[in-house]
Amino acid sequence: MEPVILPVLQTLVFPGFLFLIAVSFLYEWLDRKIYAWMQLRAGPALAGPVGIMQPIADFVKLMGKEDITPAYADRRIFGAVPVLMVALILTFWAVVPVTGAAGLVSFRGDVVFAVVAMTFFCMLIFLGGFSSSDRFSLLGAERAVLQLLGFEIPLMLSITGVCIHTGGLSVSEIVSWQAENGWSILGPQAMGFFIFLVAAQAELERIPFDIPEAEQEIVAGWLTEYSGRKLALIRLAKDMELVFISGLAVALFLGGPIGPSHAGLEWLLYPAYFLLKLALVVAVLALVRGLFARVRIDQMVSFGMRYLVPLSLAQVAATILWRLI
Amino acid sequence: MGIIDWAFRKSPWILHFNTGSCNGCDIEIFAILTPKYDVERLGVMLKGSPRHADVLVVSGPVTRQASGRILRIYEQMPDPKKVVAVGTCCISGGVFSNGGKGACYNVYPGLDSIVPVDAYVPGCPPKPEAILEGISKVAKKAGVD
Numbered sequence: 001m002e003p004v005i006l007p008v009l010q011t012l013v014f015p016g017f018l019f020l021i022a023v024s025f026l027y028e029w030l031d032r033k034i035y036a037w038m039q040l041r042a043g044p045a046l047a048g049p050v051g052i053m054q055p056i057a058d059f060v061k062l063m064g065k066e067d068i069t070p071a072y073a074d075r076r077i078f079g080a081v082p083v084l085m086v087a088l089i090l091t092f093w094a095v096v097p098v099t100g101a102a103g104l105v106s107f108r109g110d111v112v113f114a115v116v117a118m119t120f121f122c123m124l125i126f127l128g129g130f131s132s133s134d135r136f137s138l139l140g141a142e143r144a145v146l147q148l149l150g151f152e153i154p155l156m157l158s159i160t161g162v163c164i165h166t167g168g169l170s171v172s173e174i175v176s177w178q179a180e181n182g183w184s185i186l187g188p189q190a191m192g193f194f195i196f197l198v199a200a201q202a203e204l205e206r207i208p209f210d211i212p213e214a215e216q217e218i219v220a221g222w223l224t225e226y227s228g229r230k231l232a233l234i235r236l237a238k239d240m241e242l243v244f245i246s247g248l249a250v251a252l253f254l255g256g257p258i259g260p261s262h263a264g265l266e267w268l269l270y271p272a273y274f275l276l277k278l279a280l281v282v283a284v285l286a287l288v289r290g291l292f293a294r295v296r297i298d299q300m301v302s303f304g305m306r307y308l309v310p311l312s313l314a315q316v317a318a319t320i321l322w323r324l325i
Numbered sequence: 326m327g328i329i330d331w332a333f334r335k336s337p338w339i340l341h342f343n344t345g346s347c348n349g350c351d352i353e354i355f356a357i358l359t360p361k362y363d364v365e366r367l368g369v370m371l372k373g374s375p376r377h378a379d380v381l382v383v384s385g386p387v388t389r390q391a392s393g394r395i396l397r398i399y400e401q402m403p404d405p406k407k408v409v410a411v412g413t414c415c416i417s418g419g420v421f422s423n424g425g426k427g428a429c430y431n432v433y434p435g436l437d438s439i440v441p442v443d444a445y446v447p448g449c450p451p452k453p454e455a456i457l458e459g460i461s462k463v464a465k466k467a468g469v470d
Contacts, residue, residue, distance in 0.1 A: 036363070036365060041360045041365060042363050042365075043365055043366070046368065047335040051368075054335070054368055057331065057332045058336045060329060061329075064333065065403045066404040066405075067403070068376060219374045220372070223377070225374075231377060
């Protein structure tokens with residue numbers, strides 16, 4: 001009986017679904033607080049102590065609201081997209097290590113598996129915008145795919161750099177290599193970390209790359225027609241994607257959850273290290289969000305293709321040279 | 326129903342609609358988003374799409390041209406929804422009400438002749454504090470539905 005119950009608990013509670021949902025609400029709050037601090041504001045303050053319950057209030061409120069499906073929308077796809085988004089990130093979260101070197105699931109090549117999650121997410125965004133049958137949604141969906149074209153290659157290449165650097169194709173290999181030889185950000189991968197963060201900001205559709213949901217131009221982009229329960233699930237999925245990508249950055253560049261620890265205390269200290277490093281990455285992403293204004297579409301694509309791709313290629317070349325020496 | 330009431334009180338998302346205002350009320354509405362008043366403390370966010378919004382904040386005299394659009398935007402919002410009329414023009418027609426003898430030929434005598442209104446914020450323009458008060462009162466009411 002015991003060998004069945006433990007994996008089920010791990011999947012459902014910690015470090016699986018419930019943990020991910022709680023952490024994604026927490027880090028949405030942190031993100032909004034830092035963003036407000038950058039603008040000399042207080043940010044959410046009245047829902048719970050220092051506003052920490054604000055994302056939960058938003059979620060519950062949206063769950064309680066009327067759920068409108070536009071008459072011309074493709075009902076099945078329109079309704080399926082939010083659920084699929086949540087399911088996608090919940091599934092792929094299993095490869096992110098939280099309690100030790102390996103995640104819930106670990107196999108050779110799971111780094112590639114993790115990157116595919118972001119591509120799938122973008123495909124779902126396109127489907128959601130396309131099935132809304134709304135001009136703004138369609139424009140937002142097109143822009144999301146354009147953004148994918150611009151930033152998927154640098155993201156892949158920056159992760160390739162890590163794989164070459166550490167000589168492992170699975171997250172657990174990469175994390176345990178870093179536990180022995182120091183964090184991979186300390187080598188030639190500092191550039192890779194920078195590229196990963198920029199590309200992650202674009203994948204997450206946050207300022208300065210919030211082109212698919214540009215409020216001032218196309219209402220709310222691909223989200224325009226979503227309301228009520230569906231919007232709540234999409235917002236949850238986006239928060240979880242933020243945590244997922246930040247968790248991936250922690251695992252690949254910042255040594256994962258491994259840190260100095262007493263024997264027997266790893267179960268407590270490793271998740272704490274993980275959450276601290278995660279907070280660091282989320283803080284950096286929030287600072288970037290507060291510092292920049294939105295770029296134009298052509299600037300975004302040319303920045304991705306003209307600067308980020310050569311930069312990431314150079315970084316991969318430097319990593320290969322570093323390995324040979 | 327406790328937690329749902331609480332959530333509705335803590336997270337009113339607003340949508341701003343200008344029916345032909347002189348911009349006096351609009352800059353006061355945007356003042357509540359700025360660091361000095363920072364309405365995100367109350368959980369308020371300014372949304373672009375009517376599908377995401379809970380509170381419709383209307384400024385300006387309701388002209389005949391805008392009346393159809395405001396009705397359409399009101400109907401696009403998901404229930405439960407609230408409306409706040411900001412400024413004297415929006416409440417009664419203001420200077421366009423022809424000295425209290427009824428509105429001009431192209432202006433309705435107030436927003437409540439088009440859509441049900443939950444809070445009136447008088448003033449020309451009203452202070453940001455007053456608009457904040459109106460939105461927070463509407464948010465408190467939202468939970469009682």
